[in-house]
Amino acid sequence: MMKNPKRLVNMLRNAGLRPTRQRVELAELLFSQGDRHVTAENVHEEAQYAGVEVSLATIYNTLHQFTDSGLLRVISIDSNKTYFDTNTNNHHHFYVEASDRVIDMPSGAAQVVNLPEPPNGMEVSRVDVIVHVREK
Amino acid sequence: MMKNPKRLVNMLRNAGLRPTRQRVELAELLFSQGDRHVTAENVHEEAQYAGVEVSLATIYNTLHQFTDSGLLRVISIDSNKTYFDTNTNNHHHFYVEASDRVIDMPSGAAQVVNLPEPPNGMEVSRVDVIVHVREK
DNA sequence: ATTTGTGCAAATCGTTTGCATCTGA
């Protein structure tokens, strides 16, 4: 899916990022397992578990660089942590507050209709739908 | 609109909250000026400016108590701060990331259609639409 | 050689908590 290191190196180059060891290894973690929602702490643990040596600071840097260059997206929820989404396509989320868990909706689900004009001099950069759910 | 102290006292009583001096004064700040989006720090400054003596800890407590009893709502954005909305009716928001500003959409604007079934055993508690906008 | 990235530890910032004191019913 994205396992080929050359793919990852190219992906990073195309994004304008030097393919350092850390970035390539993190890209591998992030983009070789389908769509994921991760936090920095999350990635850090996983990296340690996988024997990948990357400091937490670098993980924060990397997640933000990936986000700035369009490889990741931040998910709009009022959690105390920041969630990054490896799926940058147009799709929305369920959010389980009690367990602080984010669940994808299939792409195409949940369209927003009847969107009002943005405030003067502004343009829409993204529309997020977040459906809070709880145990029935 | 809600300026009458008796109104506020009753509002608090109905919400199951003792109408303490701090709560009544904060309620006055929050609910006597139309719909507002505030942060704790926000309210704290405003209280000081208005000569209302309330500690920051109490403001946090109060905002959460008001939220739990339905007088306020938390707005779902990935900001580093928590925004509380004095309008608990069904409505959505624009969010200006650059200036960290939240703008109301008129109630009724932006409906979500084609919402998928919530995950197994879950039910929807709220649907939030947040439209990120930026300077054109 | 020069620029860019990394790691560490310290600093920051919003928010929460423990606990002694006070207040409303």
Added chain:
DNA sequence: TCAGATGCAAACGATTTGCACAAAT
């Protein structure tokens, strides 16, 4: 009276930053 509220300062947890060292072009 006394459960519930408040205030203060310390604690917290996620994130950021400063700076010396290392790696990429």
